[in-house]
Amino acid sequence: MRDAGPDRHAGLDRRALVAGILDRRGDAAVVAGLGSPAWDCHAAGDSPLNFYFWGAMGGAAMLGLGVALAQPARRVLVVTGDAEMLMGVGSLATIAAQAPSNLALLVLDNEAFGETGRQAGLTGRDTDIAAIARGAGIDAAFTVGAEVGEGSAGFAATDFDALAGMLFAGEGPVLCVAKIALSAESDSYPPRDGVLLQARFRAALAGD
Protein backbone atom coordinates (compact mmCIF):
# COMPACT_ATOMS: atom_id res chain seq x y z
CA MET A 1 0.00 0.00 0.00
CA ARG A 2 2.46 2.57 -1.21
CA ASP A 3 0.20 5.46 -2.11
CA ALA A 4 -2.53 5.01 0.41
CA GLY A 5 -4.68 7.88 1.49
CA PRO A 6 -5.92 8.63 4.96
CA ASP A 7 -7.13 5.77 7.13
CA ARG A 8 -10.66 4.78 6.31
CA HIS A 9 -11.57 3.46 9.70
CA ALA A 10 -10.18 2.95 13.13
CA GLY A 11 -8.66 -0.36 14.02
CA LEU A 12 -5.60 -2.12 15.30
CA ASP A 13 -2.09 -1.23 14.15
CA ARG A 14 -1.29 -4.22 11.95
CA ARG A 15 2.48 -3.97 12.15
CA ALA A 16 2.47 -3.63 15.95
CA LEU A 17 -0.01 -6.48 16.25
CA VAL A 18 1.91 -8.89 14.03
CA ALA A 19 5.23 -7.97 15.62
CA GLY A 20 3.78 -8.36 19.09
CA ILE A 21 2.52 -11.82 18.26
CA LEU A 22 5.57 -13.04 16.32
CA ASP A 23 7.92 -11.85 19.05
CA ARG A 24 6.37 -14.69 21.05
CA ARG A 25 6.45 -17.37 18.33
CA GLY A 26 9.25 -19.55 19.69
CA ASP A 27 10.01 -22.13 16.99
CA ALA A 28 6.60 -21.93 15.34
CA ALA A 29 6.36 -22.06 11.55
CA VAL A 30 4.59 -19.07 10.00
CA VAL A 31 2.73 -19.19 6.69
CA ALA A 32 1.95 -15.70 5.39
CA GLY A 33 -0.80 -15.08 2.86
CA LEU A 34 -0.13 -12.85 -0.12
CA GLY A 35 0.09 -9.08 0.11
CA SER A 36 0.25 -7.01 3.25
CA PRO A 37 0.15 -9.97 5.70
CA ALA A 38 3.38 -11.21 4.09
CA TRP A 39 4.93 -7.74 4.36
CA ASP A 40 3.83 -7.55 7.99
CA CYS A 41 5.46 -10.87 8.83
CA HIS A 42 8.63 -9.87 7.01
CA ALA A 43 8.71 -6.53 8.81
CA ALA A 44 8.46 -8.35 12.12
CA GLY A 45 11.69 -10.17 11.30
CA ASP A 46 12.52 -12.52 8.46
CA SER A 47 13.06 -16.17 9.33
CA PRO A 48 13.63 -19.40 7.41
CA LEU A 49 10.60 -20.61 9.33
CA ASN A 50 8.46 -18.07 7.45
CA PHE A 51 6.88 -19.12 4.17
CA TYR A 52 5.49 -16.18 2.22
CA PHE A 53 2.92 -16.33 -0.57
CA TRP A 54 3.31 -13.97 -3.53
CA GLY A 55 0.32 -15.48 -5.35
CA ALA A 56 -1.93 -18.56 -5.21
CA MET A 57 -4.59 -16.55 -3.43
CA GLY A 58 -6.78 -18.71 -1.22
CA GLY A 59 -4.09 -21.28 -0.49
CA ALA A 60 -2.46 -20.08 2.73
CA ALA A 61 -4.72 -21.89 5.20
CA MET A 62 -4.47 -25.18 3.33
CA LEU A 63 -0.71 -24.96 3.00
CA GLY A 64 -0.62 -24.36 6.73
CA LEU A 65 -2.80 -27.41 7.28
CA GLY A 66 -0.42 -29.51 5.18
CA VAL A 67 2.57 -28.42 7.25
CA ALA A 68 0.65 -29.04 10.47
CA LEU A 69 -0.36 -32.56 9.43
CA ALA A 70 3.12 -33.52 8.25
CA GLN A 71 4.74 -32.01 11.35
CA PRO A 72 2.34 -32.62 14.23
CA ALA A 73 4.92 -31.58 16.84
CA ARG A 74 5.42 -28.17 15.20
CA ARG A 75 3.16 -25.23 15.91
CA VAL A 76 1.97 -23.60 12.69
CA LEU A 77 0.50 -20.10 12.41
CA VAL A 78 -1.14 -18.88 9.21
CA VAL A 79 -1.26 -15.08 8.94
CA THR A 80 -3.48 -13.88 6.14
CA GLY A 81 -5.96 -11.25 5.05
CA ASP A 82 -9.74 -11.20 5.02
CA ALA A 83 -10.12 -11.53 1.24
CA GLU A 84 -7.51 -14.30 0.99
CA MET A 85 -9.32 -16.20 3.72
CA LEU A 86 -12.68 -15.74 2.00
CA MET A 87 -11.30 -16.97 -1.32
CA GLY A 88 -10.34 -20.19 0.47
CA VAL A 89 -13.28 -20.15 2.86
CA GLY A 90 -14.06 -23.82 2.28
CA SER A 91 -10.70 -24.53 3.87
CA LEU A 92 -12.30 -23.76 7.22
CA ALA A 93 -14.55 -26.81 6.88
CA THR A 94 -11.65 -28.94 5.71
CA ILE A 95 -9.51 -27.81 8.65
CA ALA A 96 -12.31 -28.35 11.15
CA ALA A 97 -12.72 -31.93 9.99
CA GLN A 98 -9.01 -32.65 10.34
CA ALA A 99 -8.90 -30.86 13.72
CA PRO A 100 -5.14 -30.22 13.79
CA SER A 101 -4.30 -29.32 17.39
CA ASN A 102 -1.12 -27.51 16.25
CA LEU A 103 -2.66 -25.10 13.73
CA ALA A 104 -3.74 -21.50 14.30
CA LEU A 105 -4.92 -18.84 11.88
CA LEU A 106 -4.68 -15.08 12.29
CA VAL A 107 -6.87 -13.17 9.83
CA LEU A 108 -5.92 -9.51 9.46
CA ASP A 109 -9.20 -7.91 8.54
CA ASN A 110 -9.14 -4.36 7.17
CA GLU A 111 -12.40 -4.84 5.29
CA ALA A 112 -10.71 -3.95 2.01
CA PHE A 113 -8.59 -5.22 -0.85
CA GLY A 114 -5.58 -3.26 0.34
CA GLU A 115 -3.12 -4.28 -2.38
CA THR A 116 -5.30 -3.51 -5.36
CA GLY A 117 -6.57 -0.02 -4.65
CA ARG A 118 -8.48 -0.32 -1.39
CA GLN A 119 -11.68 -1.54 -2.95
CA ALA A 120 -14.25 -2.34 -0.29
CA GLY A 121 -14.19 -5.92 0.92
CA LEU A 122 -17.07 -8.07 2.07
CA THR A 123 -16.21 -8.16 5.77
CA GLY A 124 -17.09 -4.47 5.97
CA ARG A 125 -20.68 -5.37 5.23
CA ASP A 126 -22.32 -8.38 6.82
CA THR A 127 -19.68 -11.09 6.65
CA ASP A 128 -18.08 -12.28 9.89
CA ILE A 129 -15.19 -14.68 9.28
CA ALA A 130 -15.01 -15.86 12.90
CA ALA A 131 -18.70 -16.74 12.76
CA ILE A 132 -18.14 -18.63 9.51
CA ALA A 133 -15.27 -20.51 11.14
CA ARG A 134 -17.45 -21.48 14.10
CA GLY A 135 -20.13 -22.61 11.71
CA ALA A 136 -17.55 -24.69 9.87
CA GLY A 137 -16.71 -26.42 13.14
CA ILE A 138 -13.73 -24.44 14.46
CA ASP A 139 -15.03 -23.73 17.95
CA ALA A 140 -12.05 -21.62 19.01
CA ALA A 141 -12.75 -18.79 16.58
CA PHE A 142 -12.97 -15.25 17.84
CA THR A 143 -12.50 -11.60 16.89
CA VAL A 144 -10.34 -8.94 18.48
CA GLY A 145 -10.34 -5.21 17.90
CA ALA A 146 -14.03 -4.70 17.44
CA GLU A 147 -17.23 -4.78 19.41
CA VAL A 148 -18.46 -8.15 18.30
CA GLY A 149 -20.37 -9.54 21.24
CA GLU A 150 -20.62 -13.30 21.02
CA GLY A 151 -17.34 -13.82 19.22
CA SER A 152 -15.21 -11.56 21.38
CA ALA A 153 -11.95 -12.98 22.66
CA GLY A 154 -12.51 -11.53 26.11
CA PHE A 155 -9.23 -9.69 26.22
CA ALA A 156 -7.67 -6.62 24.59
CA ALA A 157 -5.99 -7.10 21.23
CA THR A 158 -2.95 -5.34 22.64
CA ASP A 159 -2.59 -8.02 25.32
CA PHE A 160 0.00 -9.82 23.22
CA ASP A 161 0.73 -12.40 25.89
CA ALA A 162 -2.90 -13.51 25.92
CA LEU A 163 -3.23 -13.38 22.15
CA ALA A 164 0.04 -15.18 21.45
CA GLY A 165 -0.82 -17.71 24.13
CA MET A 166 -4.05 -18.50 22.31
CA LEU A 167 -2.37 -18.70 18.90
CA PHE A 168 0.77 -20.60 19.89
CA ALA A 169 -0.35 -22.72 22.84
CA GLY A 170 -4.12 -23.02 22.62
CA GLU A 171 -5.64 -26.31 21.52
CA GLY A 172 -6.04 -26.00 17.76
CA PRO A 173 -7.45 -25.37 15.42
CA VAL A 174 -7.69 -21.76 16.54
CA LEU A 175 -8.78 -18.80 14.42
CA CYS A 176 -8.48 -15.14 15.39
CA VAL A 177 -9.84 -12.31 13.28
CA ALA A 178 -8.10 -9.04 14.11
CA LYS A 179 -9.91 -5.92 13.00
CA ILE A 180 -7.03 -3.76 11.78
CA ALA A 181 -6.92 -0.23 10.43
CA LEU A 182 -6.73 0.33 6.70
CA SER A 183 -3.32 1.88 6.86
CA ALA A 184 -0.26 2.70 4.76
CA GLU A 185 2.86 0.85 5.85
CA SER A 186 6.46 1.00 4.74
CA ASP A 187 7.65 -1.54 2.18
CA SER A 188 9.01 -4.75 3.64
CA TYR A 189 9.32 -7.38 0.96
CA PRO A 190 10.51 -10.95 1.45
CA PRO A 191 12.38 -12.75 -1.35
CA ARG A 192 10.25 -13.37 -4.43
CA ASP A 193 12.09 -16.56 -5.34
CA GLY A 194 9.71 -19.41 -4.57
CA VAL A 195 12.44 -22.04 -4.75
CA LEU A 196 14.49 -20.17 -2.17
CA LEU A 197 11.47 -19.74 0.10
CA GLN A 198 10.45 -23.40 -0.03
CA ALA A 199 13.95 -24.80 0.30
CA ARG A 200 14.90 -22.78 3.33
CA PHE A 201 11.51 -23.34 4.99
CA ARG A 202 11.67 -27.09 4.40
CA ALA A 203 15.25 -27.29 5.66
CA ALA A 204 14.38 -25.26 8.75
CA LEU A 205 11.42 -27.54 9.53
CA ALA A 206 13.47 -30.69 9.09
CA GLY A 207 16.55 -29.31 10.73
CA ASP A 208 15.49 -29.18 14.33
Add this chain to the structure above:
Amino acid sequence: MFDVSTVDDPDIPQHRDAEDSDGADWGEQVFRSLPDLGIRHVATVPDAGLGRFLELCDADPAIRLITLTTEEEGIALACGTWLGGELAAVAMQSSGVGNVVNMLGLPNVCRIPCLLLVSMRGEAEERNPWQVPVGRAVPDLLAALGVDVFRPESASGVAPAFVEAAGQARRTGRPAAVLVSQRIIGAKSFAGGD
Protein backbone atom coordinates in the same frame (compact mmCIF):
# COMPACT_ATOMS: atom_id res chain seq x y z
CA MET B 1 -17.04 -42.83 5.10
CA PHE B 2 -17.44 -43.03 1.37
CA ASP B 3 -20.44 -44.69 -0.09
CA VAL B 4 -19.00 -46.89 -2.76
CA SER B 5 -22.24 -48.58 -3.59
CA THR B 6 -22.14 -46.91 -6.96
CA VAL B 7 -18.91 -48.68 -7.73
CA ASP B 8 -20.69 -52.00 -7.70
CA ASP B 9 -23.66 -50.58 -9.48
CA PRO B 10 -24.31 -52.78 -12.49
CA ASP B 11 -24.93 -49.59 -14.44
CA ILE B 12 -21.26 -48.74 -14.08
CA PRO B 13 -19.19 -51.27 -16.01
CA GLN B 14 -16.18 -52.39 -14.03
CA HIS B 15 -13.19 -53.69 -15.88
CA ARG B 16 -12.34 -56.77 -13.90
CA ASP B 17 -9.99 -58.05 -16.55
CA ALA B 18 -7.27 -55.95 -15.03
CA GLU B 19 -7.27 -57.68 -11.66
CA ASP B 20 -3.88 -58.97 -10.70
CA SER B 21 -3.14 -62.52 -9.52
CA ASP B 22 -4.70 -61.93 -6.10
CA GLY B 23 -7.72 -60.13 -7.45
CA ALA B 24 -6.71 -56.52 -6.82
CA ASP B 25 -8.17 -53.95 -9.21
CA TRP B 26 -6.35 -50.77 -10.24
CA GLY B 27 -7.65 -48.78 -7.29
CA GLU B 28 -6.32 -51.35 -4.88
CA GLN B 29 -3.02 -51.53 -6.74
CA VAL B 30 -2.59 -47.76 -6.45
CA PHE B 31 -3.51 -47.94 -2.78
CA ARG B 32 -0.91 -50.65 -2.20
CA SER B 33 1.78 -48.46 -3.76
CA LEU B 34 1.33 -45.68 -1.20
CA PRO B 35 3.64 -46.94 1.59
CA ASP B 36 6.65 -47.40 -0.67
CA LEU B 37 6.07 -43.91 -2.06
CA GLY B 38 6.05 -42.47 1.45
CA ILE B 39 2.53 -41.14 0.97
CA ARG B 40 0.45 -40.89 4.16
CA HIS B 41 -1.86 -38.07 3.10
CA VAL B 42 -4.48 -38.42 0.37
CA ALA B 43 -6.71 -35.41 -0.28
CA THR B 44 -9.83 -35.63 -2.37
CA VAL B 45 -13.11 -34.36 -3.63
CA PRO B 46 -14.56 -37.85 -4.09
CA ASP B 47 -15.57 -39.38 -7.38
CA ALA B 48 -17.29 -42.67 -8.10
CA GLY B 49 -14.44 -43.63 -10.40
CA LEU B 50 -12.05 -43.37 -7.46
CA GLY B 51 -14.39 -45.23 -5.13
CA ARG B 52 -12.33 -48.35 -4.45
CA PHE B 53 -9.10 -46.38 -3.94
CA LEU B 54 -10.77 -43.94 -1.56
CA GLU B 55 -12.55 -46.69 0.37
CA LEU B 56 -9.24 -48.43 1.01
CA CYS B 57 -7.52 -45.19 2.03
CA ASP B 58 -10.33 -44.39 4.41
CA ALA B 59 -10.16 -47.83 6.03
CA ASP B 60 -6.39 -47.71 6.55
CA PRO B 61 -5.32 -46.08 9.83
CA ALA B 62 -1.91 -45.37 8.33
CA ILE B 63 -3.45 -43.12 5.66
CA ARG B 64 -5.10 -39.81 6.43
CA LEU B 65 -7.87 -39.21 3.92
CA ILE B 66 -8.62 -35.50 3.75
CA THR B 67 -11.95 -34.51 2.26
CA LEU B 68 -11.79 -31.13 0.51
CA THR B 69 -14.46 -28.61 -0.43
CA THR B 70 -12.66 -27.86 -3.71
CA GLU B 71 -9.72 -29.50 -5.43
CA GLU B 72 -7.50 -26.42 -5.30
CA GLU B 73 -7.32 -26.89 -1.54
CA GLY B 74 -5.61 -30.19 -2.22
CA ILE B 75 -2.82 -28.58 -4.23
CA ALA B 76 -2.03 -26.14 -1.42
CA LEU B 77 -2.30 -28.93 1.14
CA ALA B 78 0.11 -31.15 -0.81
CA CYS B 79 2.56 -28.25 -1.01
CA GLY B 80 2.32 -27.92 2.76
CA THR B 81 2.94 -31.59 3.47
CA TRP B 82 5.96 -31.46 1.15
CA LEU B 83 7.34 -28.47 3.02
CA GLY B 84 6.82 -30.58 6.13
CA GLY B 85 8.75 -33.44 4.54
CA GLU B 86 6.14 -35.64 2.87
CA LEU B 87 4.76 -36.22 -0.60
CA ALA B 88 0.95 -36.22 -0.74
CA ALA B 89 -1.54 -37.37 -3.37
CA VAL B 90 -4.59 -35.42 -4.53
CA ALA B 91 -7.36 -37.51 -6.07
CA MET B 92 -10.04 -35.81 -8.14
CA GLN B 93 -12.48 -36.11 -11.00
CA SER B 94 -11.43 -34.44 -14.25
CA SER B 95 -13.81 -31.54 -13.60
CA GLY B 96 -11.66 -30.76 -10.55
CA VAL B 97 -8.68 -30.04 -12.79
CA GLY B 98 -10.59 -26.96 -13.86
CA ASN B 99 -10.66 -25.87 -10.23
CA VAL B 100 -6.95 -26.13 -9.55
CA VAL B 101 -5.61 -23.89 -12.31
CA ASN B 102 -4.37 -20.87 -10.38
CA MET B 103 -3.22 -22.92 -7.39
CA LEU B 104 -0.88 -24.92 -9.63
CA GLY B 105 1.23 -21.77 -9.80
CA LEU B 106 2.32 -22.50 -6.23
CA PRO B 107 4.11 -25.83 -6.83
CA ASN B 108 5.40 -24.56 -10.16
CA VAL B 109 7.06 -21.41 -8.91
CA CYS B 110 8.29 -23.08 -5.73
CA ARG B 111 9.40 -26.34 -7.38
CA ILE B 112 7.31 -28.52 -5.10
CA PRO B 113 6.41 -32.08 -6.15
CA CYS B 114 2.81 -33.11 -5.83
CA LEU B 115 0.90 -36.00 -7.28
CA LEU B 116 -2.55 -35.87 -8.89
CA LEU B 117 -4.74 -38.91 -9.56
CA VAL B 118 -7.51 -37.91 -11.96
CA SER B 119 -10.54 -40.00 -12.88
CA MET B 120 -11.65 -38.88 -16.30
CA ARG B 121 -15.10 -37.87 -17.44
CA GLY B 122 -16.16 -36.40 -20.73
CA GLU B 123 -14.47 -39.03 -22.85
CA ALA B 124 -15.87 -41.99 -24.74
CA GLU B 125 -19.47 -42.91 -23.95
CA GLU B 126 -19.99 -39.89 -21.70
CA ARG B 127 -23.69 -39.44 -21.04
CA ASN B 128 -23.51 -36.02 -19.39
CA PRO B 129 -22.57 -33.22 -21.78
CA TRP B 130 -21.68 -30.92 -18.87
CA GLN B 131 -18.64 -33.12 -18.24
CA VAL B 132 -17.27 -32.73 -21.73
CA PRO B 133 -15.74 -29.21 -21.91
CA VAL B 134 -13.34 -29.53 -18.97
CA GLY B 135 -12.78 -33.26 -19.49
CA ARG B 136 -11.66 -32.51 -23.03
CA ALA B 137 -9.38 -29.71 -21.84
CA VAL B 138 -7.66 -31.62 -19.01
CA PRO B 139 -4.54 -32.82 -20.86
CA ASP B 140 -3.98 -29.42 -22.46
CA LEU B 141 -4.68 -27.56 -19.21
CA LEU B 142 -2.19 -29.65 -17.28
CA ALA B 143 0.46 -29.42 -20.00
CA ALA B 144 0.03 -25.66 -20.21
CA LEU B 145 0.54 -25.40 -16.46
CA GLY B 146 3.74 -27.42 -16.43
CA VAL B 147 2.30 -30.64 -15.05
CA ASP B 148 3.74 -33.90 -16.35
CA VAL B 149 0.86 -36.09 -17.53
CA PHE B 150 0.78 -39.88 -17.47
CA ARG B 151 -2.00 -41.67 -19.34
CA PRO B 152 -2.01 -45.43 -18.74
CA GLU B 153 -3.68 -47.36 -21.52
CA SER B 154 -5.02 -50.19 -19.41
CA ALA B 155 -6.18 -50.77 -15.86
CA SER B 156 -3.09 -52.80 -15.10
CA GLY B 157 -0.99 -49.81 -16.13
CA VAL B 158 -2.50 -47.34 -13.64
CA ALA B 159 -0.46 -48.24 -10.56
CA PRO B 160 2.85 -48.39 -12.47
CA ALA B 161 2.04 -44.98 -13.95
CA PHE B 162 1.25 -43.66 -10.46
CA VAL B 163 4.61 -44.88 -9.17
CA GLU B 164 6.38 -43.39 -12.17
CA ALA B 165 4.56 -40.08 -11.76
CA ALA B 166 5.57 -39.92 -8.10
CA GLY B 167 9.19 -40.49 -9.06
CA GLN B 168 9.00 -37.89 -11.79
CA ALA B 169 7.47 -35.37 -9.39
CA ARG B 170 10.22 -35.94 -6.85
CA ARG B 171 13.00 -35.79 -9.42
CA THR B 172 11.76 -32.64 -11.12
CA GLY B 173 10.25 -30.84 -8.17
CA ARG B 174 7.04 -30.35 -10.11
CA PRO B 175 3.48 -31.63 -10.09
CA ALA B 176 2.68 -34.81 -12.01
CA ALA B 177 -0.74 -36.22 -12.88
CA VAL B 178 -2.07 -39.67 -13.73
CA LEU B 179 -5.22 -39.62 -15.84
CA VAL B 180 -7.36 -42.74 -15.49
CA SER B 181 -9.41 -42.87 -18.65
CA GLN B 182 -13.13 -43.37 -18.80
CA ARG B 183 -12.45 -46.51 -20.82
CA ILE B 184 -10.61 -47.98 -17.82
CA ILE B 185 -13.13 -46.80 -15.23
CA GLY B 186 -16.26 -47.42 -17.24
CA ALA B 187 -18.72 -44.79 -18.37
CA LYS B 188 -21.19 -43.59 -15.76
CA SER B 189 -24.80 -44.14 -16.64
CA PHE B 190 -27.79 -42.47 -15.11
CA ALA B 191 -30.60 -44.71 -13.94
CA GLY B 192 -33.93 -43.59 -15.31
CA GLY B 193 -32.37 -40.89 -17.43
CA ASP B 194 -30.22 -40.36 -20.43
